[in-house]
Amino acid sequence: MQELWSDDPKVVGEEIIRIVGQRIPVTLFQKGLNPQKLTPSEIFTKETGPLLLFTKNAPFQAPKDPCLLLYQRQNQPMRGFHATPVLETTGELGVRFPTSIIIIQRRKHPRYATSPRSVATFTRKASQYLNHGIIKNISIEGARVVGKFSQHIQKGDKLSPLSMTLRLKFGDFEEKATAPEAIVRQVIEIDQETREFGLQFTLKGTDRENLERYLAICSIENSPPNAT
Missing domain, CATH: 2.40.10.220 (predicted glycosyltransferase like domains)
Structure with a gap:
């Protein structure tokens, strides 16, 4: 079950800075497609607003539709955010800076x-x-x-x-x-x-x-x- 963790710009910004600084692995997921692993690399600003840049762990072509990016800090529940790729090279992928972060809550022991x-x-x-x-x-x-x-x-x-x-x-x-x-x-x-x-x-x-x-x-x- 996906629940809102925070849509406070300050909290979201601090969380994204943290996962970039710690290079926390991120999984790009789109229903029906093969998930891909990414490593957050930097945040940079364009005229249209800040972008979050990832390094691709393996070559792939990013989906054009919105996708979900999941990550997990040590001893913490899975979190993530929805994003649409706006920049792509062979080895990198950029998405617009997220405005909210969700948390993945599961029942105690779902099977x-x-x-x-x-x-x-x-x-x-x-x-x-x-x-x-x-x-x-x-x-x-x-x-x-x-x-x-x-x-x-x-x-x-x-x-x-x-x-x-x-x-x-x-x-x-x-x-x-x-x-x-x-x-x-x-x-x-x-x-x-x-x-x-x-x-x-x-x-x-x-x-x-x-x-x-x-x-x-x-x-x-x-x-x-x-x-x-």
């Missing part, structure tokens, strides 16, 4: 369906057999995975580590997150070979930030058009 291309690998603790599976859905504290998993894994077992590659329904954007340990909370036998696990885990640091960013984008991807 989102993932792309079928989202995958997980893990081993049962003290085992060397590597299991591969597809992530069906995920939240900040757990995931549901399905695959031809070892029959030795049972409810209550610990998996270590759980490595996840999370992809969206559109494009090749992905986030990676690794849980040092996950607990099998539910086991469903789909057929003689295929099993489904409900997993619980706790992420910290960069891994948690990556998952939070992925979930924030999922919340927008699943929101109704023009939802605010």
